[in-house]
Amino acid sequence: MGKESSSSGRYDLVINDALIVNATGRLRGSIGVRDGAISALSREGLRGELEIDARGRPVIPGVVDAHCHFRIAQGRGPDAVVSSDDYVIGPRSAAFGGVTTFIDFAIQQRGSAARDEVESRIEEASAGSIIDFGFHCSLTDPRPAVLDEIEPLMERGIASFKFFMAYAKWGFYVDLGFLHAAMARIAARGGVVAVHAEDDEILEFWRDQKAREAPSDMLNHSLSRPELAEEVAIRSAIALAKETGATLYVVHLSTSRGLRAIIEGRNGGAAVIAETCPHYLAFSHEVYRQPDGRYYTMTPPLRADGNRQALWDGVRDGRIDVVGSDHNSFTRAQKDRATGFLDVPPGLAGTETLLPYMLSDGVAAGLITLERVVELLCTNPARIYRLTRKGSIELGKDADLVLLDLDEERAVTDASVVDRGTCNAPVGRGRFVPRYGTRARTEPLATVRP
Numbered sequence: 544m545g546k547e548s549s550s551s552g553r554y555d556l557v558i559n560d561a562l563i564v565n566a567t568g569r570l571r572g573s574i575g576v577r578d579g580a581i582s583a584l585s586r587e588g589l590r591g592e593l594e595i596d597a598r599g600r601p602v603i604p605g606v607v608d609a610h611c612h613f614r615i616a617q618g619r620g621p622d623a624v625v626s627s628d629d630y631v632i633g634p635r636s637a638a639f640g641g642v643t644t645f646i647d648f649a650i651q652q653r654g655s656a657a658r659d660e661v662e663s664r665i666e667e668a669s670a671g672s673i674i675d676f677g678f679h680c681s682l683t684d685p686r687p688a689v690l691d692e693i694e695p696l697m698e699r700g701i702a703s704f705k706f707f708m709a710y711a712k713w714g715f716y717v718d719l720g721f722l723h724a725a726m727a728r729i730a731a732r733g734g735v736v737a738v739h740a741e742d743d744e745i746l747e748f749w750r751d752q753k754a755r756e757a758p759s760d761m762l763n764h765s766l767s768r769p770e771l772a773e774e775v776a777i778r779s780a781i782a783l784a785k786e787t788g789a790t791l792y793v794v795h796l797s798t799s800r801g802l803r804a805i806i807e808g809r810n811g812g813a814a815v816i817a818e819t820c821p822h823y824l825a826f827s828h829e830v831y832r833q834p835d836g837r838y839y840t841m842t843p844p845l846r847a848d849g850n851r852q853a854l855w856d857g858v859r860d861g862r863i864d865v866v867g868s869d870h871n872s873f874t875r876a877q878k879d880r881a882t883g884f885l886d887v888p889p890g891l892a893g894t895e896t897l898l899p900y901m902l903s904d905g906v907a908a909g910l911i912t913l914e915r916v917v918e919l920l921c922t923n924p925a926r927i928y929r930l931t932r933k934g935s936i937e938l939g940k941d942a943d944l945v946l947l948d949l950d951e952e953r954a955v956t957d958a959s960v961v962d963r964g965t966c967n968a969p970v971g972r973g974r975f976v977p978r979y980g981t982r983a984r985t986e987p988l989a990t991v992r993p
């Protein structure tokens with residue numbers, strides 16, 4: 544604080560009398576922005592072309608949503624369903640929720656170069672997005688030749704690779720041998736290895752079993768994907784990470800036993816980062832018994848009660864590093880076409896409600912501090928994925944800033960959000976996560992185009 548850039552003159556934008564909140568603490572002062580970067584932090588008021596009086600309200604760094612899917616096809620062939628939010632609507636929806644950077648996934652199509660998907664996704668996001676973005680690359684074609692793509696992709700700027708330990712039927716799954724070899728190559732270059740950790744053999748057995756028993760029972764979406772499948776996959780991935788020295792990033796952690804496996808892995812010397820999502824914190828699988836249970840379907844599924852609480856403990860005490868949205872949006876009509884747990888497209892909207900949810904159920908509920916929210920949603924994902932200009936309010940960083948109004952309550956409804964995701968109640972009576980955003984409103988102030 545008290546620091547100011549040497550160049551004189553007015554700023555493009557100033558935010559005066561703000562409570563400036565970083566992961567490390569908070570200070571009252573003003574922020575001066577020039578050319579899209581934070582160029583002054585001062586205890587005194589500043590002058591600029593555009594002046595905003597925050598009146599003591601918090602300003603936090605823009606959220607980096609480390610887990611987003613826009614325009615993704617779920618399923619295969621004629622059964623595939625394309626998600627509802629593309630690279631225009633998705634990033635707009637993110638910005639309305641205080642997200643100023645999203646990281647999406649370029650998922651290789653088997654038989655094609657991963658690089659092709661990376662380039663076409665970058666092109667599509669560049670054309671559509673109003674906010675900054677990055678891409679993880681998913682390698683889905685477990686042939687040795689595909690490993691040779693890793694180094695060029697990292698030179699292109701891909702810092703992280705994601706592998707599916709499930710979804711053989713959708714053509715995403717890679718075996719442990721390929722994963723081992725890929726991890727070694729990625730670790731050698733200091734990249735991050737992300738895994739969708741569900742053991743496919745366990746899933747396939749129970750999926751067939753539950754399909755025979757009761758295909759229309761939506762609770763079987765959860766029971767056909769047992770918690771054990773997550774634990775087994777995490778333990779396998781940790782063994783490979785220890786062997787190769789790779790940094791392992793477990794996406795969308797959903798179970799208490801998975802968290803326990805991660806802690807044991809860390810204690811055994813593995814570098815393991817844990818990410819969870821708001822829906823695993825908000826709900827148990829009891830919602831699948833509701834008539835609108837199909838609106839709550841995503842993978843991994845919601846879990847038995849007890850898991851939520853364990854994940855909240857991890858979010859609170861730092862054993863969980865990141866909360867990402869896993870935004871993967873389907874409209875009500877798309878979900879309604881399902882006849883049972885087997886054919887409902889899995890995924891929820893969420894990037895727009897990620898921060899409001901953490902402010903509502905986390906901060907307003909007294910479970911975590913605003914600093915911790917900044918750490919989980921901004922600072923940690925920026926550090927892990929090497930977005931060096933993001934994640935904190937400091938001189939020289941991008942002026943990705945979110946002004947919060949913690950007093951305003953607002954129901955989240957179909958009409959109140961930008962995304963086209965499913966709601967779990969009639970319009971006007973609350974959305975798929977009724978508590979999302981009920982106590983907090985966010986206003987994105989400044990974003991920088993890629």
Ligand SMILES: [Zn+2]
Nearest residue numbers: 610612869871
């Ligand atoms: Zn995902």
